[in-house]
Amino acid sequence: MTKITSSIAHRAAGAIVGSAVGDGIGAPYEFGPARPQLALAGSAADMVGNHLWEPGQWTDDTAMALPILRAAATGMDLADAQAQGAIVSAWRTWAAGAKDVGIQTAAVLRGMRGDDAAAARESARRVHELNGRSGGNGSVMRTAPVGLALMGEEDGVARVAGATSAIAALTHWEDDSRDAAALWSVMIHLAVRDGRVRMADALAALPEARRDRWAGLLEEADGADPDSFAHNGWVIHAVQAAFAAVRAGGIDLEDTQTHTPEAFVRVIEAAVRIHNDTDTVAAIAGGLAGALVGASAIPLGWQRMLHGHPGLGARELTRLAVLAVRGGRPDARGWLVGDRLNYSGWTGRDAIAVHPHDDGVVIGGVSQVVDLPADIDAVVSLCQLGAREVPARIEPYNAVEVWLVDSPDPGANVHLGFVLEQAADTVAEFRAEARRSTSTVSPRNLGRPPWRRCTRHGTWA
Incomplete structure (x- = not known):
């Protein structure tokens, strides 16, 4: 049983805020050309916005992650049909007024013949069979919250992989989409739990017949230019581009000495320099990088500007992340759920x-x-x-x-x-x-x- 320490909470918040920051910084560059000369200062000025997005506003990547995060923050078992039904219901409510629902996700939610997780999964299967594929990157962009769940459980890694695969299949039926989401969630889970990721442990959570393939895909991305994975709307290239960005930022998954604020900025910079689905790749990369470096390594200028549906910001994401990693159990002082904290026993509070x-x-x-x-x-x-x-x-x-x-x-x-x-x-x-x-x-x-x-x-x- 893993004790939820302040260090684990710190990295959990880093995973969620890091993913949302990547999303918010990458949003105005989505579907644009590569920008290899782009340099980020780690300040609020990096949140530029455009005609569609306000500076610092997150997109569907984070909006779809939030119902998963909220479910985990209330202590729900993400592998449970009830939790998945609540997630689907929240997605449908959001999608009714959203300006950026993915094509495949929209088709699945629109084609549901019911209102529960089973109906979503069946709709995803029909969409997959109709198109002959369902390997979009939407299954991974929202997956960071699943990595925070079950942190205190001995079999947490295996259960995270199973829950992630099931949640991915709510909209993305293809094996690649489910495997990619499961692998990335497990990597985030290990990063939050241990402060490092041993790839052999992460790969072991996948079905045995597909482990070598994924090991090879990540090996191909290690040291590569993130922009070389041209079809990053496809889940394989999205994960490879995100992994390449993490490594390009100078982060060694096992070496904690490389888990620095400067490295986090470089990871986001490497991700948003690429063309096409920039915000999603940056959100995926930011989730893992943030889980390794922790929330305090993410520039405050970025956190200050961060916001999005449904009217939240970095402070709220931080609280939800810590609640999620604690299995929905609030702290004794009221920081996570209270309106006021009791500092009555502290000296100097009135200075x-x-x-x-x-x-x-x-x-x-x-x-x-x-x-x-x-x-x-x-x-x-x-x-x-x-x-x-x-x-x-x-x-x-x-x-x-x-x-x-x-x-x-x-x-x-x-x-x-x-x-x-x-x-x-x-x-x-x-x-x-x-x-x-x-x-x-x-x-x-x-x-x-x-x-x-x-x-x-x-x-x-």
Whole structure:
């Protein structure tokens, strides 16, 4: 039985936010030409948008992953027909008003002769037989949440593979689509559980007769140009392109020393440089890369802009991811499901001060967030907040919650320097936008030496 540690929760959030970030950054480039000169700065400016998508808005990739994530976050067994029926029902509701439903998915949902998982699977089989194939990449683009399920179970890997295959078959009947989704979900599961992926363990979750083929496909992608897999709307090339992007970013699946914030940015960059189905390849790659590096390695500028159906952002995705990996069990303090967190036992929670060099920055303890001065219009929080802790008048994209664990253990915050610099940079960005911002610090950390690292930005005490 695996204990759900803060490190596992950190990587689970990374998988979901990483996938959505890849989706949101790749969205405006979908079906366009290759752009080998594209460079990402790891800032909000990378979320450019276009005539169809707002900057940072996710597409069908994440929209279809969310019902799976929600089911897992409520503790439902994703292999159960009831859970799969709820997922299908949510997909149909979304598809009725969506602007980007995949051709095959739309045909399956439209052709259902019932409203449960069995009806969806039967419709998928008919669509497959009519067209002679159903190997689109839609089965994999939404699969990251399945990798978070069953984390505490001894037979979790095998059960994740089975549940993923069944969920893939709700719209994609072909073996390749189901195998690809199962393999990628298992890789994410292993990454979240162990912090690394041994490919032999991941491949062992596939049917024995097809393992060697998939091993060869990934070997072909290792070291290849992600754009060389030209038909990336096809599930095989989509997975190969995503795997190639992960490796092009410098991530070695087994070497944790390569699981860095810089590598994550390079992975997303490699994925969005390609032509055709850019957002889906970036979402697939971002899910695995995010599971390896963890949520704190994902630039806050990207997280700040991220949003999409049904009106969620990075903060909500993070909470759902942690709930999912915990099997739907909320934490004792209310961070995952509560409106407010109880910090009554903490000292320093009422502290507040105006920055000595910039009166547009107010630094305070966590208790100050609920009743902010009226002229504060942005928040950067270094401690966990309840769902309604930040005043409703502050727009979601102006409220940033940093992943920071209040622990002296060096392993608790694996990207500490990056996180602190990102927090300071975000305050600076708010000030550049002429916003008056507040920064909350964990009372137990108030005044500790690491905060001095941020003084060079001129926006932090």
